[in-house]
Amino acid sequence: MSYKSDRPSFQERLDHFVNVIRTDIINGIRQEGTYLPAESALAKQYQLSNKSIRKGLDQLVEEGLIQKIDRVGSMVTPRPMASITLNFGCPISLTTDFLIDDLIAEFGRRNPGIHVRRITLNHLSYVQSAQEMIDNGLLDVVAFNSPQFQEWTEEGLTPLLEKLESDPDLYPIAEEAFLVDGASYAKPISFSPVVLCYNKRHFREAGIHEPDSYWTWSDLLRESTRLSKARGRHGMYFLPASENRYPVFLLQGMSGRASGTNARDPSGDMLKGLRALDGLIGNREVFPNYWAQGNDETVQLFAEGQVSVILCTYFNLNEFAHLPLEYDICPLPSLQRGDPQRTLLLSIGMSLVRHSKSKEAARRFLDFLASTDAQNVIRERTASIPARKSAAERTIGEGRNQPSRYAMFREMFPSFSYHRDMGLQIRDLKQFTKWLKEYWSGMIGEEMLLAKLKELYGKGKLPGDPHTSESEILTR
Structure with missing residues (x-):
């Protein structure tokens, strides 16, 4: 957008490079066993030096997404045959609302046997898109904001989701948006x-x-x-x-x-x-x-x-x-x-699809997003309000342009x-x-x-x- 800095900083360009490659790998655009372009080509494409590109590639190596092969190049790491792939439906806005791609990458590092594929749902017909994908067995986890969830329940679609346990350390008012007859059908992640x-x-x-x-x-x-x-x-x-x-x-x-x-x-x-x-x-x-x-x-x-x-x-x-x-x-x-x-x-929560074939892995992903570590990332690196009280009420240092109030x-x-x-x-x-x-x-x-x-x-x-x-x- 035009109001963003016309001259992004070095760190912003490096983060952009890493995020794009990471997202391409997670979503299968760059398939396992294939090679990334040469460092010189990546440096030209992302307006970085070869040294900076190597720094970004080292980060992707640490995340287990690529491996460097001497005199050959950087290969997308093959996933173990026993790995689980979770299909996660959400709006594109979550990439800025609370850095969902970074959280997915961190979840992958902690759970190397679980791969989360982020699927962007049509914001103009969000409920219909999510329902169609669930009906076809194509989603394990789906994100809702409060009006989307209200529409979901009004359409009688609540039975497609799994009931979840409440977490007393999350703000009750954030969870309130996802209660139906006293049962919770989404774990709140952020609200505003x-x-x-x-x-x-x-x-x-x-x-x-x-x-x-x-x-x-x-x-x-x-x-x-x-x-x-x-x-x-x-x-x-x-x-x-x-x-x-x-x-x-x-x-x-x-x-x-x-x-x-x-x-x-x-x-x-x-x-x-x-x-x-x-x-x-x-x-x-x-x-x-x-x-x-x-x-x-x-x-x-x-x-x-x-x-x-x-x-x-x-x-x-x-x-x-x-x-x-x-x-x-x-x-x-x-x-x-x-x-x-x-x-x-407005509250944003994550729901577990009732007939998911990988329900326990999906539940682990939901628990991670609401965990102290993930919620602290939201507090430290965004202006969004984490749903977990301890994270939301933390005092953070300098580094982001956040309001004093x-x-x-x-x-x-x-x-x-x-x-x-x-x-x-x-x-x-x-x-x-x-x-x-x-x-x-x-x-x-x-x-x-x-x-x-x-x-x-x-x-x-x-x-x-x-x-x-x-x-x-x-x-x-």
Whole structure:
């Protein structure tokens, strides 16, 4: 992406070389018994010296992926005939969210008889892709984020997965996303709330105090207007139609519901949040009329200094790791002063396929990803939050561009909500996203949008987790 350094450091180029070769070997692109190109050819391809290439090859030798043969070259190490291959389905984003390829390589070093093949699933039809591959016996382990798992259970696919034991040393709220009738069907690896991310230098140069948890969206709009005037650029941006962004405003509308409100139809309360959202994205002085293709473009605008404030997750912060960007994070503003804070939580977990032919090896892989060693790697080398408490709460030294308020998530637990807390199925949420786009395009009005939302709640579902009581939902 263009916002990443145009001149990567030596270590970044060396790591890139090792990661590419390692991934090619793990995924079978470079087959066992074949030879890598000559060192000189690799040096030219990866813009490294021959000495650096040899250093990278030595690392691959230590990992048992290749072996050097004098006067012949570097050969991909043949795996023992008795080795087990695990097929692991996941989104490509895990390569940056928590360095899944590095964790797979470390698991391979510790378990030389088990080979993990990472298979990228289609993010546009993730649940369908995973189901088809499981039905055809092509997956042993599959990764889910919380909305994907919600959709999985709503489609009645939970029986395809194995029940797992809970780990008391993992954050319970991270595991909560994967509970069905009290049983856990995925082991949480990482999680993140949606937070406010801001450019500290922009605020300082404009003479504006940095945002804090006391702010409302009106405060953010006011200060973003000042930022825009001071800098001659837009103050803030996020992707309005993202199903990991706009639900925040609907949830916040629900959080201030008065007693006696119709529990089966929170659409009127959600409308308050929607109007606050409209006030932000409709202000052309503050919010650019720009329709990004995804949240990555939002991060790009922020990294390039085009905007000063974005909504993002801790996962997105990994894109800033090697950039000279002075930034920090804080909790999201509330709709009104005094309202309880509320934000959206995303959790990522790993599930064991019930009919896997290598179930014990797959279970070992899941246990490793949730282990202290693997979770410490996530804490030390990424900005993502490990699901294991001891790893997440570690203090790390210099080396990565992480926000000073990294640990604030520990104080935010009461504000966390999952998508399911809106009381909508994922297919209904996707339909509502389409209606929102029509609304923002002027194709339908607010009255029609509200009528359509009421129609969704007319199906008889209570707002919130179907396994949670109504009183618990209204007091989260």
